[in-house]
Amino acid sequence: MTSSVQPIPVLSSRILPSSAAGDAPRLGSLTYLTAPDPRSGDAPTELTVEVGPHGESATETWTAGEPVLRGEYAGIRYAACREFVFCTGRIEEGGAYADATHRFYEDVFTLLARLGYPRLVRVWNYIGDINGVTSQGQEIYRDFCVGRSHALEQLGMLHGMPATTVIGVRGGGIGFAMIAARTVEPVNVENPRQIPAYRYPPRYGPRSPNFSRATYVPPPGAGGRGTAYVSGTASIIGHETVHVGDVRAQARTTLENIELLIGAPNLARYGIGEGFGLEDLRRVKVYVRHAEDIPAVQAVCSRLLPPSCAAVYLQADVCRRDLLVEIEGLAA
Numbered sequence: 001m002t003s004s005v006q007p008i009p010v011l012s013s014r015i016l017p018s019s020a021a022g023d024a025p026r027l028g029s030l031t032y033l034t035a036p037d038p039r040s041g042d043a044p045t046e047l048t049v050e051v052g053p054h055g056e057s058a059t060e061t062w063t064a065g066e067p068v069l070r071g072e073y074a075g076i077r078y079a080a081c082r083e084f085v086f087c088t089g090r091i092e093e094g095g096a097y098a099d100a101t102h103r104f105y106e107d108v109f110t111l112l113a114r115l116g117y118p119r120l121v122r123v124w125n126y127i128g129d130i131n132g133v134t135s136q137g138q139e140i141y142r143d144f145c146v147g148r149s150h151a152l153e154q155l156g157m158l159h160g161m162p163a164t165t166v167i168g169v170r171g172g173g174i175g176f177a178m179i180a181a182r183t184v185e186p187v188n189v190e191n192p193r194q195i196p197a198y199r200y201p202p203r204y205g206p207r208s209p210n211f212s213r214a215t216y217v218p219p220p221g222a223g224g225r226g227t228a229y230v231s232g233t234a235s236i237i238g239h240e241t242v243h244v245g246d247v248r249a250q251a252r253t254t255l256e257n258i259e260l261l262i263g264a265p266n267l268a269r270y271g272i273g274e275g276f277g278l279e280d281l282r283r284v285k286v287y288v289r290h291a292e293d294i295p296a297v298q299a300v301c302s303r304l305l306p307p308s309c310a311a312v313y314l315q316a317d318v319c320r321r322d323l324l325v326e327i328e329g330l331a332a
Contacts, residue, residue: 014061014283014310027068027079028086029061030124030177032314044070045079047088047177049126050170052315054291060283060312062086062179074107078115083182085117093128093172095135101147101174108178109155117180121215122229123164126175130168130317141166141319142205144174149207159198162188164211165232165328167287168317181217187270188212189228191261195239204239209319214261216272228262228276228331232287234323247293247324251300254327262331276331279306284329287316297325 028045034053051057064081071078076089087108091100112118130141138146144166152158169175190196190213197209211231218226235242235250236257243249255278260266264275286301288294294313301311309329318326 014063027062027064027081027084028088028177028179029059031057031059032312033057034315036171045077045086045088047090047124047126047175049175052170052291055288055294055313055315058312058314060285073111073114076104076108076111078111080115080117083184084121085112085115085180085182087111087176087178087180089176091174091176096138096143097127097134097140097174098143098147098150101144102151104176105148105151106155108176109151109157112180117182119181119184119186120162120178121181121184121186121217122162122179123211124175124177125164125166126169127166128169128172128174130166130319131321139205141168142207145205145209146207149210152210158210159196160188161210162186162212162215163229163231163328165285165326166209166211166319167232167326168319184217184220187216187218187272189214189216189261189267189270189272191257192266192269193237193260194257200239216267216270225274225332226272228267230258230262230281230327230329230331232326232328233257233261234318234320234326236323241320241322244322245324247288247290248296248300250323251297251325251327252304254325255301255304258327258329278304280331281305281309281329282332283310284312284327286311286313287318287326287328288313289316289318289324291315293324301327 031048032051034057036050066081069080076087078085078087132140134140134143197211200208213231215229216226233254235253259278262276267275288297
């Protein structure tokens with residue numbers, strides 16, 4: 001978020017090496033460590049997760065150029081400026097996660113209502129051993145989806161979630177981070193060559209995932225450009241994984257999906273009078289399942305993304321075992 005000179009601060013972030021995060025005033029941050037660090041206990045509204053050892057360590061910070069109000073509710077920490085609030089929380093490791101996820105989502109929406117930031121803009125969920133199984137024999141990711149779906153159904157928001165990332169990390173439990181807005185009207189966007197996640201068939205689990213492929217935030221006031229927040233995106237067409245076993249083709253298809261998603265023809269379907277290309281991506285996080293695939297994915301991204309795009313490559317698990325790479329980004 002930028003200077004308070006503007007009537008409504010604009011969401012923005014930066015990615016830095018985790019050792020050079022700096023002391024700028026923060027709404028919150030997401031820190032990715034390639035090894036556990038006992039000195040790195042989460043600071044207020046900082047979510048720290050451990051990724052695989054063969055990628056990069058990095059911190060993505062979200063800053064405000066104005067005073068920030070901090071607090072905590074039901075174990076959820078938050079920091080708020082005039083227009084945006086950043087929240088983080090955790091579910092500790094357990095035998096199953098559906099009930100705890102349900103409670104977390106209930107609590108976070110209660111908090112957002114009390115604070116007066118009712119519009120979610122961006123969500124991250126980092127799940128330990130995402131493809132492992134619960135004590136009931138359910139895949140952990142699918143168990144998480146059950147709890148989230150039940151909570152959203154109860155809240156009347158089953159099809160209203162914004163851009164979201166769900167990625168597997170090391171360690172147990174689930175880490176959450178969310179950004180919500182007070183007055184701006186974000187627009188959730190789907191990809192025309194992908195089925196909305198909330199309409200996935202039952203083969204992907206007892207409850208479908210709940211997220212939009214991207215969320216567009218309009219510019220403050222007249223003029224200027226908005227910002228597109230791209231969900232964690234993978235090599236999926238319709239609802240099927242494509243190019244199984246071919247990481248280069250999966251990386252290319254993922255970027256093609258992003259390009260189509262945020263392009264002017266697709267955004268026009270939602271009444272948005274501008275569009276973006278890959279050249280407009282300002283930062284991306286690239287999650288790669290296997291360490292040996294990182295150089296190949298870097299080569300594809302280096303060829304297709306602009307030199308101005310800040311990219312960080314993280315070794316992490318994706319929600320489906322046959323997905324080898326996932327990319328999220330911000331276009332502005």
